Amino acid sequence: MRESLLKLFQKRWFAIALCVVCMIATTLLNTRIKLGGQCEDLIGSFYDTGSDELSIGSQLQSICNAATGLTAIAGHYSLDSSAATEATEDLRLAMQYSRSEASFIHSDYLQLLDVAEELIGRLEQAQLSKRDAENLTLYTEAIDQARSNIEASSYNTEVAAFRRANIRFPAEGLAAFAGVEMPQLFQ
Numbered sequence: 001m002r003e004s005l006l007k008l009f010q011k012r013w014f015a016i017a018l019c020v021v022c023m024i025a026t027t028l029l030n031t032r033i034k035l036g037g038q039c040e041d042l043i044g045s046f047y048d049t050g051s052d053e054l055s056i057g058s059q060l061q062s063i064c065n066a067a068t069g070l071t072a073i074a075g076h077y078s079l080d081s082s083a084a085t086e087a088t089e090d091l092r093l094a095m096q097y098s099r100s101e102a103s104f105i106h107s108d109y110l111q112l113l114d115v116a117e118e119l120i121g122r123l124e125q126a127q128l129s130k131r132d133a134e135n136l137t138l139y140t141e142a143i144d145q146a147r148s149n150i151e152a153s154s155y156n157t158e159v160a161a162f163r164r165a166n167i168r169f170p171a172e173g174l175a176a177f178a179g180v181e182m183p184q185l186f187q
């Protein structure tokens with residue numbers, strides 16, 4: 001068996017095939033490490049910017065917290081807030097399990113904004129206690145501020161610039177083949 005293995009290594013076609021396999025493996029590994037690391041850093045900035053800028057993830061969490069507060073107020077007045085509770089949970093789960101799927105998270109974000117806006121409208125029509133009215137104002141302002149911070153975020157600009165610079169032939173095909181998760185725009 002050892003002799004047959006040695007004879008195989010002495011064949012020209014085997015040496016060429018081995019070199020080609022090694023070159024492909026090295027290229028894919030390099031793509032995975034270099035481009036994959038850059039992608040991970042950019043995807044991570046969705047949740048933590050590492051600077052004074054507020055991350056989109058932290059703002060989404062603020063919106064979820066405010067929506068939870070809205071449902072608590074609605075509970076004091078027997079108003080149905082099940083849609084807000086469900087939309088809040090959907091967004092929290094999307095953020096937890098869809099790390100690189102910013103477009104998926106964005107659709108849940110929009111859904112929660114719509115449901116929260118509808119609930120705020122119903123709460124504004126109700127006869128709220130002074131404390132609940134003050135809390136409603138605080139929660140509404142928190143949602144508006146978080147939405148404003150998300151719109152002002154540089155995340156989408158950074159992702160677009162990264163994709164323009166790095167997603168060209170052959171990098172795009174190599175990235176897909178190497179299993180690199182490309183950052184998505186939050187839209």
